[in-house]
Amino acid sequence: MRILILTCATGGGHLRAAAALEKYIRETTTHEVIQMDFLKSIGKLLDKTICDSYLFMAKKTPSLFGRLYKTTNKDNPLADFVPRTTELLALQLYPRLAEVAPDVIISVHPFATEMISGLKERRRITCPLICLMTDYGVHKAWIAPNVDAYVVACDDMVNDLRRLGIPKEHIYPYGIPVHDVFFDKEDQAKLLTEMDLEPEVPTVLFMAGSMGVSNIVDLYRGLCSSPLDLQIIIITGNNKKLYKLFESEIPNSSKKTKLIQFTTEVERFMHASDLIITKPGGLTVSEALACNLPLAVFDAIPGQEEDNANFLQTHDMGVRVTKENFSAVVSSLIEHKERLRRMRESCRTFDKSRANENIVA
Known part of the structure; x- marks a missing residue:
């Protein structure tokens, strides 16, 4: 055929x-x-x-x-x-x-x-x-x-x-x-160790490449001002301007931060994280859900990204954040581990691991 x-x-x-x-x-x-x-x-x-x-x-x-x-x-x-x-x-x-x-x-x-x-x-x-x-x-x-x-x-x-x-x-x-690698569960502690991060410290992943440059730096600064013990991974993709901004920003940060430019192994960083900060594009949402990774979605484009954000919130797999409430909402999720665990369980329940198989059939 x-x-x-x-x-x-x-x-x-x-x-x-x-x-x-x-x-x-x-x-x-x-x-x-x-x-x-x-x-x-x-x-x-x-x-x-x-x-x-x-x-x-x-x-x-x-x-x-x-x-x-x-x-x-x-x-x-x-x-x-x-x-x-x-x-x-x-x-x-x-x-x-x-x-x-x-x-x-x-x-x-x-x-x-x-x-x-x-x-x-x-x-x-x-x-x-x-x-x-x-x-x-x-x-x-x-x-x-x-x-x-x-x-x-x-x-x-x-x-x-x-x-x-x-x-x-x-x-x-x-x-x-989505690619099968997002469904292949990996050992989070092992991944964090390989990334020179702390296995026992909550990890927040920023998928920052498609966000506004000033917005994402402000969000990062706000999260770094939190008294909570946490560490951060930032992926800037092909956004070279944003990468250079973070290169100069991170040395002054109070939080351990791993900065990644373009990568073909996004799934490894998702599997290593406890929460992802991202725009709610349909495929990014699907890849995060495949990794059972709760989402905090920011800067949704009115239209389909709004629909995606509403879907996540309705099913307790994500929260919507604004520039004003970002630090408070994310800090609350990190501090109240039971809420984050319930969101991860909701992601796990939403199982579309056989999507490719079913479509072909």
């Missing part, structure tokens, strides 16, 4: 979910799997325009992004504009799809779902279409008339989809694909 996974670069979550599923298929089956960036396949200019616009709005004008998210989740002319636009783009994508000739298509982006649905309507495409939603809330942009199956992050989303007219038998709450 030839499986085509359609992705694009409007945020890293889509790509990480696709990569996790592709890796699982390659390692456990004899199926052929191809990952295709559908925007790049249509044209580099279109890809750059859409991706740059998305990233600009999400980072620079989040309130506008949130208003658009809410507006397009209702029946109105703006919401109807997207399907009409993607219908035109689908015809440009079709020649590449015809070359691949897939037996099944998995879409991890609403635009791609809409495009393939339109091509199925015209009978240009006849293979099954699986829509894989990569956040913990439902938006009507994902909904299209010719989707054969929706794979969603959690049971909460089933009724939301049914209210939008999707039959229950087309909805599969299997979870968002």
Whole structure:
């Protein structure tokens, strides 16, 4: 069987979910799997325009992004504009799809779902279409008339989809694909020792790369002023400016801090930690939950990140923090270990370790 996974670069979550599923298929089956960036396949200019616009709005004008998210989740002319636009783009994508000739298509982006649905309507495409939603809330942009199956992050989303007219038998709450290494439990004390940190000291992990530079440094300073005994891991990713700021900040800190730039072993630092501070992107949330790691989420972009944050809080797997209450909330969690233990147990109960297996099946 030839499986085509359609992705694009409007945020890293889509790509990480696709990569996790592709890796699982390659390692456990004899199926052929191809990952295709559908925007790049249509044209580099279109890809750059859409991706740059998305990233600009999400980072620079989040309130506008949130208003658009809410507006397009209702029946109105703006919401109807997207399907009409993607219908035109689908015809440009079709020649590449015809070359691949897939037996099944998995879409991890609403635009791609809409495009393939339109091509199925015209009978240009006849293979099954699986829509894989990569956040913990439902938006009507994902909904299209010719989707054969929706794979969603959690049971909460089933009724939301049914209210939008999707039959229950087309909805599969299997979870968002993440790499198996996040589910492979490691010895926390051993990991901390290897990282030159103290095994018996509570450990807070900052996933700082996507946060505002001034905000995250202020949060760090606030936590360092806490009288509690704790240690900190900071991952700045590709944010070189933030890395340099922390390089000069850490020597003056009262808390033992390990600073990491880009790493391909995020799971090791998650398994070593007791609490993660992060923006609530769908894949980061899923990876932390796979590690049974409670979350304190900060700076959620209005829209899907708000949905993810609300999901975590509703199920006692995370808390929402602001710049004003951050130190108090995090210090309280570290001090009251029973609360943190209950949150970790809630993460453990939310078990999506068979997501890849179930999707392939």
